[in-house]
Amino acid sequence: MPISTTGRIRNSIAELGWRDAVWHALARLLQRVPGKRCALHRYQFVAQGVAPGSLCGGRGKSIVVAPCLGMETLPPASQRPPRPPATLTARFRQGARCLLASAPPTSQTLLAGWLWMVHGACQEDEVRARYVLPSLQSSWDLDVWVHPELRGGLVFARLWEEANTLLHEQGVRWSCSRISRFNRTSMAAHARLGTLDLGTATFLRCGHWQWMLASLPPYLHLSRRADSFPSFIFDTSGLPHIPSLELTCRILKQ
């Protein structure tokens, strides 16, 4: 049965809170602008502890996770999620690495999922913004994707477990990322993983113009050129260390 407009608004307020529900309604309205000329994005920045240990408790070993360092080692476009090649090339150019999860041989799908990581700084794909990580003990993770048919399985946990191991070996103790405040599932999942909130930012784009309003410096930014963007500095050096990944599991069970 189709949900009425009133019902949809009521659900949206219940799920997102009235403030984000209003932003979400505006974002949906802007999606109707012809030519996708306008868009509104509202981000939550978070930091996730990186610590030794196992997230899967030894499960999911048939899911092989391997690093990918360049376009030539990515699976063919038909097997990967729809991302413009220019976006992927730009990620590699800024030093990003990708972890590829291969599904067990019994599965119909070849690429089970991927996760991207970058040190130092990350140029945002979706809006004009740069995330700067001054501490060598921090990294940025982005575009965590799991094949739709394998969601609810062990792919995400295996990807994060491998990323966690790799990052910890490199001395990283916090992995920062941005999530959409309109994605309540992702917001709730991150909260259960014990992430720390680092701030929020709202971007409104119309044509070449971009307006940004954030809860952290630079707070406000207006631009209309590709080379003009706000830089957010996320310094995790003052954050406490998480002793083990099992602590995350205990948080999950609470």
Place this chain on the structure above:
Amino acid sequence: MPHSETVNEALETSVRQILRATLGLGQRPLTAATPLLGSLPELDSMAVISVITALEDHFGITVSDDDIHARHFATVGSLVDFIHAITRPDR
């Protein structure tokens, strides 16, 4: 009431209790038709591992990795059917 129905009801009650305890659902109503994955915000792929572990501990079963699939977590009923299939004596 046939014995198998009593067993199924007991199993369903246990599964509901485990879901409530593991996911912190309180007294939220759960019936066989209640949708889980994709509808219950508390149940994501990480929480699935916690639920599987709790089910294994409670029923003394082992769930293989290949069996951890979204289709078993579609509804409370599908999860009960899945556990029932594993715990069945003639399996």
